[in-house]
Amino acid sequence: MRDSGKFYHHSGAVGALFVPRGIVLDGTAIVLLGIAYAYVIRYCPFIYLNVIALCGFAGGVGWAISDAVRNGKCRNRVIHVLAGMAAILLALYTTWVAWLLIFSGHQYLILDPRHIWRLLPPIAARGVWSIGSSGTPVTGILLYIARAAEAVGLAVVTVFFARLTAPGAFCERCGKWGRRLRDSDRLAFASGTDRKAFVKSLAMGDMEAVLGLKPCAQDCLDWLTVEIDSCPSCKDLLLLSVSRHVMTPNRAGEPQIKSTVVMRNRLIDLPTCTRLVEEWSTATGEATAATAG
Numbered sequence: 348m349r350d351s352g353k354f355y356h357h358s359g360a361v362g363a364l365f366v367p368r369g370i371v372l373d374g375t376a377i378v379l380l381g382i383a384y385a386y387v388i389r390y391c392p393f394i395y396l397n398v399i400a401l402c403g404f405a406g407g408v409g410w411a412i413s414d415a416v417r418n419g420k421c422r423n424r425v426i427h428v429l430a431g432m433a434a435i436l437l438a439l440y441t442t443w444v445a446w447l448l449i450f451s452g453h454q455y456l457i458l459d460p461r462h463i464w465r466l467l468p469p470i471a472a473r474g475v476w477s478i479g480s481s482g483t484p485v486t487g488i489l490l491y492i493a494r495a496a497e498a499v500g501l502a503v504v505t506v507f508f509a510r511l512t513a514p515g516a517f518c519e520r521c522g523k524w525g526r527r528l529r530d531s532d533r534l535a536f537a538s539g540t541d542r543k544a545f546v547k548s549l550a551m552g553d554m555e556a557v558l559g560l561k562p563c564a565q566d567c568l569d570w571l572t573v574e575i576d577s578c579p580s581c582k583d584l585l586l587l588s589v590s591r592h593v594m595t596p597n598r599a600g601e602p603q604i605k606s607t608v609v610m611r612n613r614l615i616d617l618p619t620c621t622r623l624v625e626e627w628s629t630a631t632g633e634a635t636a637a638t639a640g
């Protein structure tokens with residue numbers, strides 16, 4: 348079980364600008380993206396381009412969520428998740444409103460979700476597009492499944508991009524998000540190490556395990572990397588994360604690297620950070636000298 352005092356946790360605070368900025372700027376961006384996406388799926392006959400447009404739309408929504416969190420200084424995970432769900436619902440709602448407007452020849456702007464819901468059965472019965480060269484429109488349950496798959500796809504890709512672009516730790520003293528200070532080279536398990544037990548001790552925040560790591564050969568197949576994040580203005584917030592990378596052949600026999608985070612955002616002090624950086628520098632220098640010799 349983790350000792351919570353060793354690891355960084357968000358304070359739970361939310362910046363005063365989070366809601367107004369999120370609604371005005373990021374909400375508007377989502378609405379504009381939703382309108383553009385509705386035009387693409389209405390007029391583009393190529394399903395592959397529609398899928399690419401959906402991924403681009405979801406990527407934009409994910410980025411908007413992270414932009415609101417970053418610039419609104421939201422350090423509350425529950426509010427972060429609720430804001431993300433609201434953004435996805437706004438994206439879906441905007442798409443359906445804009446699509447119905449376009450579908451009606453720009454005659455009807457239907458904003459009430461209940462009216463939109465009631466229009467679905469007649470539209471599904473008639474069909475709106477076809478797959479393949481037959482020209483037979485997709486109708487009924489198939490159309491519902493297609494719309495449901497689109498909604499699920501939008502949600503999944505949005506969450507992926509939102510996680511990818513989400514800010515990390517926040518320095519409460521300076522009011523700033525942390526940033527990457529240092530990445531290590533590939534670090535090896537010591538020979539004879541019980542790797543399962545070693546990884547478990549890392550996950551528990553064992554700093555002695557980290558301090559004992561040494562660089563490994565570039566052709567090793569199982570290695571660790573250490574990342575240090577810090578506040579850009581002070582050295583009160585220093586965080587260490589460790590990832591494990593294993594290279595294995597895929598089904599085609601080509602090498603692929605599977606990476607997992609072993610230790611995330613372990614709080615460290617400045618002397619420990621300095622010691623780690625010096626050890627890596629010394630070890631790298633020794634390795635370089637040995638190679639040159």
Ligand SMILES: [Zn+2]
Pocket residue numbers: 518519520521522578579580581582583584
């Ligand atoms: Zn700071």
